[in-house]
Amino acid sequence: MSATAGHEGASHSQDILTRVHHDLNVWGFPDTPVDIFGYPMNLKTLVMTWIVMALVILFTVSATRNMQLKRPSKIQLMVEELFQFLRGLAYENLDPQKGASLMCLLFSLFIFLLFSNLWGLVPTMMSPTADVNTTLGMALMVFILVQILGLYYRKAKYFKHFVEPFVFFLPLVLVEELSKPLTLSFRLYGNIYAGEVLIAVLLGLIPLTATILGGFVFSVVWLSFSIFVGFIQAFIFTMLTIAYISQVTAEHH
Amino acid sequence: MNAIIEALGLNATLVAQVFNFIILLIFLRIVVYPHIVRILEQRQEYIASNVAAAEEERKQAEALRRQYLDELQKAKGEAEEIIQKATKAGEDQAREIIEAAKAEANRIKEAAMQDIAREKEKAVAELRDQVATLSILVASKVVSEKITADIQRGMIDEFIKQAGDLPC
Numbered sequence: 510m511s512a513t514a515g516h517e518g519a520s521h522s523q524d525i526l527t528r529v530h531h532d533l534n535v536w537g538f539p540d541t542p543v544d545i546f547g548y549p550m551n552l553k554t555l556v557m558t559w560i561v562m563a564l565v566i567l568f569t570v571s572a573t574r575n576m577q578l579k580r581p582s583k584i585q586l587m588v589e590e591l592f593q594f595l596r597g598l599a600y601e602n603l604d605p606q607k608g609a610s611l612m613c614l615l616f617s618l619f620i621f622l623l624f625s626n627l628w629g630l631v632p633t634m635m636s637p638t639a640d641v642n643t644t645l646g647m648a649l650m651v652f653i654l655v656q657i658l659g660l661y662y663r664k665a666k667y668f669k670h671f672v673e674p675f676v677f678f679l680p681l682v683l684v685e686e687l688s689k690p691l692t693l694s695f696r697l698y699g700n701i702y703a704g705e706v707l708i709a710v711l712l713g714l715i716p717l718t719a720t721i722l723g724g725f726v727f728s729v730v731w732l733s734f735s736i737f738v739g740f741i742q743a744f745i746f747t748m749l750t751i752a753y754i755s756q757v758t759a760e761h762h
Numbered sequence: 763m764n765a766i767i768e769a770l771g772l773n774a775t776l777v778a779q780v781f782n783f784i785i786l787l788i789f790l791r792i793v794v795y796p797h798i799v800r801i802l803e804q805r806q807e808y809i810a811s812n813v814a815a816a817e818e819e820r821k822q823a824e825a826l827r828r829q830y831l832d833e834l835q836k837a838k839g840e841a842e843e844i845i846q847k848a849t850k851a852g853e854d855q856a857r858e859i860i861e862a863a864k865a866e867a868n869r870i871k872e873a874a875m876q877d878i879a880r881e882k883e884k885a886v887a888e889l890r891d892q893v894a895t896l897s898i899l900v901a902s903k904v905v906s907e908k909i910t911a912d913i914q915r916g917m918i919d920e921f922i923k924q925a926g927d928l929p930c
Contacts, residue, residue, distance in 0.1 A: 548774030562786050573797035613795045617787045642775035
């Protein structure tokens, strides 16, 4: 009884979601993957990623053009502060030499994820990070990078940590290693996707008249919280990348 | 495995997204990153040089202050020396003036004494002459008949001698 009721409730909310998504799909993106170069891809995610890339490029290039030493513009100061914040994190957790070589990656990662997370808050747009393909791709990239850096910095000693403190720990360590990209990707995906779903649900649940008469307050509150979450998730992803790299590259005595 | 991929909706977008991100990474690395690093390094150098310059200026000011203090001290010493010299010169001069005055006074006193002595002798001689003449006159009048002039003269001289020995 309750199961059917739950199922009915779920289908009802599903109906609201699909209706809102259908209404919001003003650009006419297909819901199912389309074939590009013979491979199925989510066209909306790709287009949104390109827009976000363009925005990141626009932002960073306009910030770094005509950089002033003594009277920096506001946008230049933003980028500088962001960069110095990330550099502080990297230098604290890695040593400055390794940190400096990774700064470009960390900076790009953070600013790309930040813009991706925030882009979904613009009406009719979608966060590239609200697609599990994006987050899993980034997490796998970080995972592979971590393995490569571990090999590069610690050479053969790198394999030793798989069997420490005993050989029996090998399966545990493997599970731990493999869980890193999964948690990394699903944390980001879950937060951003949930944010977008709740935005759509609020739009669908509250009728238009109620929205005009004050129902918009919930949406505003949730949007501002989503901005906060977008910053936090981008920060967490970058911070965990730093932490994973510092784990595998740290010199054990 | 396929079921999981199906359920998550994974497809080639994953590879495309990694590719997209790597393109963005390369672009930022080439176009944006060097500028940020350069400006931050410049700012760091600028601040460091400013701090160094401020330190240098502080040192210079300190040296200047010490120099001024030294000079002030020296000037004070010199002033004291000059004052002492002047005081000594003044005292010397005063002493000289007093001694000169004393010498002058002594000289004047000596001269006056000599004058007095001379005048006294002159007066005494004059008086002796007059007394002798008077005595002769008186004596010749009193004893004109009894004694000869020679005897008289001898008596008078003796008398005058006695009288001259008297303090007057």
